[in-house]
Amino acid sequence: MPLLSALHAVQDAHGFLPPEQLDQLACRYGLSPAELDGFVSFFSGFRTHPLSENSLRVCTGPSCRMAGLVDALSAPGAVPAPCLGRCDQAPVTLAANLATNLAEDDEAPVYPPGHWDWLGQFVVGAQRTRLLATLEASSLTGMGGAGFPMYRKMATVAAASAPTKYVIANADEGEPGTFKDRDLIRRHPDEILAGVVLACRLTGASRGYVYIRHDYPKAYQKLLKTVEQMEGDGLINGGAPSSLMPSITVVRGGGAYICGEESALIASLEGRRGEPSPGPPYPAEQGLFDAPTLVQNVETLLYLSRIARNGADWYRQGGVGRRHFSVSGAVQRPGVYEHPCDVTAATVLAAAGGLTPGDTLKAFIPGGASSGFLPPSALNTDLTNEALAPLDSVSGTGGIVFIPESACLIDLATGLMDFFADESCGQCDPCRLGTATLAHGLGGLKQGRVMPQSQMVETANAMATLSICGLGQWSPLVLTSLLRHFPDDITAHGQGVCPAGICSMGEGS
Numbered sequence: 001m002p003l004l005s006a007l008h009a010v011q012d013a014h015g016f017l018p019p020e021q022l023d024q025l026a027c028r029y030g031l032s033p034a035e036l037d038g039f040v041s042f043f044s045g046f047r048t049h050p051l052s053e054n055s056l057r058v059c060t061g062p063s064c065r066m067a068g069l070v071d072a073l074s075a076p077g078a079v080p081a082p083c084l085g086r087c088d089q090a091p092v093t094l095a096a097n098l099a100t101n102l103a104e105d106d107e108a109p110v111y112p113p114g115h116w117d118w119l120g121q122f123v124v125g126a127q128r129t130r131l132l133a134t135l136e137a138s139s140l141t142g143m144g145g146a147g148f149p150m151y152r153k154m155a156t157v158a159a160a161s162a163p164t165k166y167v168i169a170n171a172d173e174g175e176p177g178t179f180k181d182r183d184l185i186r187r188h189p190d191e192i193l194a195g196v197v198l199a200c201r202l203t204g205a206s207r208g209y210v211y212i213r214h215d216y217p218k219a220y221q222k223l224l225k226t227v228e229q230m231e232g233d234g235l236i237n238g239g240a241p242s243s244l245m246p247s248i249t250v251v252r253g254g255g256a257y258i259c260g261e262e263s264a265l266i267a268s269l270e271g272r273r274g275e276p277s278p279g280p281p282y283p284a285e286q287g288l289f290d291a292p293t294l295v296q297n298v299e300t301l302l303y304l305s306r307i308a309r310n311g312a313d314w315y316r317q318g319g320v321g322r323r324h325f326s327v328s329g330a331v332q333r334p335g336v337y338e339h340p341c342d343v344t345a346a347t348v349l350a351a352a353g354g355l356t357p358g359d360t361l362k363a364f365i366p367g368g369a370s371s372g373f374l375p376p377s378a379l380n381t382d383l384t385n386e387a388l389a390p391l392d393s394v395s396g397t398g399g400i401v402f403i404p405e406s407a408c409l410i411d412l413a414t415g416l417m418d419f420f421a422d423e424s425c426g427q428c429d430p431c432r433l434g435t436a437t438l439a440h441g442l443g444g445l446k447q448g449r450v451m452p453q454s455q456m457v458e459t460a461n462a463m464a465t466l467s468i469c470g471l472g473q474w475s476p477l478v479l480t481s482l483l484r485h486f487p488d489d490i491t492a493h494g495q496g497v498c499p500a501g502i503c504s505m506g507e508g509s
């Protein structure tokens with residue numbers, strides 16, 4: 001059992017991690033107490049002390065921030081939490097005790113007998129080869145943010161001659177403004193897990209993991225129940241694991257945004273602190289326990305299932321594929337919407353019912369917090385990396401946040417940069433110092449204090465070029481997008497005026 005799962009089991013049972021239980025775990029996993037402490041303390045989801053009854057996590061993500069939730073932080077027992085992945089329900093608070101949350105189980109999904117019979121055809125080698133060709137023809141790219149073609153990673157793992165290979169479904173979703181994975185797992189756990197089974201069959205992997213964000217308890221329960229049903233149907237978790245009947249384990253993360261990054265995720269699954277080690281070698285060559293490992297976002301695996309059943313042409317209807325967008329902020333019907341990959345934000349906004357009455361659009365985040373802010377003039381730009389590149393942005397996770405004139409971009413940017421500074425694993429200086437410097441600079445602007453622009457730009461450039469993983473490379477966009485598209489907001493704050501009247505100018509200056 002991964003160390004993460006053993007820790008969660010103890011915490012579920014006791015509400016926290018009692019010292020004697022930690023001692024036992026250290027013995028069981030061959031770790032010194034200091035090593036175990038180093039692992040536990042890396043994550044925000046583990047507690048070494050009991051929680052008070054009224055402990056409440058208050059989401060500080062952009063949509064909740066706009067909904068005024070940071071005010072709830074003054075309540076007794078309230079603690080700030082990074083974006084809780086429920087932006088469609090903003091403002092969001094969660095009981096801090098995850099065991100309590102786990103008890104709030106949804107109805108279990110029940111699938112009729114034969115529900116997964118269609119998977120049977122992919123036991124035959126020729127059909128698997130055909131599916132690989134279909135996948136290549138579909139041009140399906142990853143939905144976790146990096147947008148890498150799935151076929152290429154799949155082919156690398158499939159071609160590797162190694163005694164053990166792994167598939168990891170990444171559901172660690174933590175990018176502020178993004179909640180599609182939580183929604184998709186709750187609605188389609190059967191297709192996502194079928195995608196994991198298919199990925200094992202296509203790559204020759206005998207073991208699969210679904211790594212799910214620790215504070216998605218209902219989605220976690222859905223996966224567990226669905227795994228049980230697949231076991232009952234004889235599809236997974238038989239005797240000796242094989243690529244045709246793989247073992248599949250659902251693992252909860254410990255509460256660290258960086259563990260969504262694939263090498264950090266693998267480290268945490270191995271029982272090491274979630275510090276990225278970017279390739280080469282990449283996980284497809286040398287991943288979990290040094291074995292070839294296919295890491296895919298859960299939405300990508302959902303589409304693998306659908307492409308296996310419906311073909312490449314179905315996926316590429318209209319010339320491009322499709323994806324799910326998390327839509328939140330000042331919209332009438334926030335939620336998860338499926339659109340062609342080259343949809344514009346204007347179309348996404350219209351499908352979500354348009355802006356909330358009385359609001360005027362100030363800006364939007366096109367693809368999760370690391371994609372920065374764009375002005376309304378970009379509404380008709382395709383949400384693809386190619387089309388967004390001239391605007392210095394990316395399609396990222398497809399988490400779109402519509403921001404009204406009543407919100408303050410400096411305030412939102414400060415919240416996001418604080419988040420990145422908190423979540424930086426700290427192992428490389430440009431990111432550790434850079435996120436802190438930009439958070440400090442933006443926080444100062446909220447109070448009318450100006451950090452020289454050259455210092456901010458130099459810091460952002462150093463982060464983008466010298467950081468070793470995507471957190472440090474992409475997070476400066478939060479600042480640079482403001483400098484490029486919203487210079488007036490920066491100037492106004494520098495002169496002690498918050499146009500939205502949100503920042504408390506002069507406080508602490």
Ligand SMILES: Cc1cc2nc3c(=O)[nH]c(=O)nc-3n(C[C@H](O)[C@H](O)[C@H](O)COP(=O)(O)O)c2cc1C
Nearest residue numbers: 142143144170172173174260261262296297300470
């Ligand atoms: C800081 C950071 C956080 C990430 N978080 C996630 C995540 O929560 N879920 C995810 O699927 N990918 C995440 N990624 C991307 C993964 O490293 C990896 O590219 C992805 O899981 C591969 O799957 P895909 O090709 O299907 O997108 C993150 C990357 C970075 C740099």
Ligand code: SF4
Nearest residue numbers: 426427428431469472
């Ligand atoms: S860029 Fe940031 S999060 Fe990534 S390895 Fe460096 S310090 Fe860690």
